[in-house]
Amino acid sequence: MNFRRIFLVKCMLLLFPSVKCFNTSWVYRAVNETALLSIAAPLTPGNSYYVIWNKGGQRLVQLRGTNTKYFVNREQCRCAMLRNGTLQIQRLQKEDSGNYTVMVYQDGKLKAEEKTIFFVQEPVPQPILTFRCGKKNVSVKCEAKQKAKDEAFTTELTQPNRKKIQNNSTTLEWHGRNFGMFRCVVKNQVSENMAEKVIECPGKMDFYLILSIAGGAVSFVIFVICLIYCIRRKKAKRREVYEEERAMHTLPVEREKGTRELPQTPSKATPRQLRVQQRPLPPQPQEQPLPPRPQPRPRAQPRTPNLPRERP
Structure with missing residues (x-):
C-alpha cells in the first residue's frame, strides 16, 4: 500500500x-x-x-x-x-x-x-474455509465470495507451520500433510473477518499421529528406566560405603567378644545329631533293691543324779 x-x-x-x-x-x-x-x-x-x-x-x-x-x-x-x-x-x-x-x-x-x-x-465478506482429505495429503481452501469489483483486500491462510498471503485473490489453496488449527483471514483497511477450523484426516494422518505418540511414550519409558537405574546404583554405592565403614568400626569389638565368649552351638541340629537322637537307647540293667538300713538304737533315758545325803 x-x-x-x-x-x-x-x-x-x-x-x-x-x-x-x-x-x-x-x-x-x-x-x-x-x-x-x-x-x-x-x-x-x-x-x-x-x-x-x-x-x-x-x-x-x-x-x-x-x-x-x-x-x-x-x-x-x-x-x-x-x-x-x-x-x-x-x-x-x-x-x-x-x-x-x-x-x-x-x-x-x-x-x-x-x-x-x-x-x-466495502466491508470484506465472511471467508469460507473448506478441506478435502486425500490418501497422502490434505487440501485446504480459503474462499471469499461476494467481493465487489476493484476492491483491494488481503487473504491470509495460516497453518500450524507457516502462513500464506495473497492480495486481491478470492481463493487461496494449500496442499500438504500438516494438520491442526487452520485460520483464514480476509481484511482490508476498514474491516476484517476470520474463519478457523481444526482439520484432521483419518487413515494416513492418524498413522503418523499414532507413530509420533508411540515414539514419545517409548522415549519417556526409557528415560524413567534410566532414572530408576541411576537412583538404585547411587543407593547401592551408598550402602557399600556404609557397610565398609560399619565393618571397620565393629571388627575390634567382635575380636574382644570372641576372646571372652565361647562359641555358641548352632540353633539347628545337624542331620547327624538327628540320627543319634532317633536311635533307641540300650536297655538299662535293673538295680537290686538295697537292704534296709539299720535303725539306730534308742537312747536310754538319763538317770537322775544321786544327791548327797545331808548329815544329821
Whole structure:
C-alpha cells in the first residue's frame, strides 16, 4: 500500500506541477459511515480567513468567517462544513472516493494547501474455509465470495507451520500433510473477518499421529528406566560405603567378644545329631533293691543324779 501512495503522489505532482502541497494524508472509511476530513494547519479565529474544499478540481463548499457557501447540491453531496474548517461527509458511498484539496486563505493570501486521498471501501465478506482429505495429503481452501469489483483486500491462510498471503485473490489453496488449527483471514483497511477450523484426516494422518505418540511414550519409558537405574546404583554405592565403614568400626569389638565368649552351638541340629537322637537307647540293667538300713538304737533315758545325803 505504501508504493501505491507514492505512485499517487507522483501522479498528482506530474498533473499539477505548479501546485505546492503543504501536507498529504490518506484516509480510509467504510460504506455508510461518516467521514471527517480535517485541516492540519492551525487557523486563527476571526473573519480574516476563508476555507475552500475541492474534489478533483471541482469546488464543493466554502467557509468565510461564519458564512458557508455550497457550490454543489448539499443533499446530493451529503457534506457539511464545520466551524473549524473540517469537511463532514455522511452516509459514505463508493463514489465519494477521490482526491480532496483544502485551501486556506488569510488576508487574501494562500496560507496552506493540504491534500487528502480518500478511499471508501466495502466491508470484506465472511471467508469460507473448506478441506478435502486425500490418501497422502490434505487440501485446504480459503474462499471469499461476494467481493465487489476493484476492491483491494488481503487473504491470509495460516497453518500450524507457516502462513500464506495473497492480495486481491478470492481463493487461496494449500496442499500438504500438516494438520491442526487452520485460520483464514480476509481484511482490508476498514474491516476484517476470520474463519478457523481444526482439520484432521483419518487413515494416513492418524498413522503418523499414532507413530509420533508411540515414539514419545517409548522415549519417556526409557528415560524413567534410566532414572530408576541411576537412583538404585547411587543407593547401592551408598550402602557399600556404609557397610565398609560399619565393618571397620565393629571388627575390634567382635575380636574382644570372641576372646571372652565361647562359641555358641548352632540353633539347628545337624542331620547327624538327628540320627543319634532317633536311635533307641540300650536297655538299662535293673538295680537290686538295697537292704534296709539299720535303725539306730534308742537312747536310754538319763538317770537322775544321786544327791548327797545331808548329815544329821
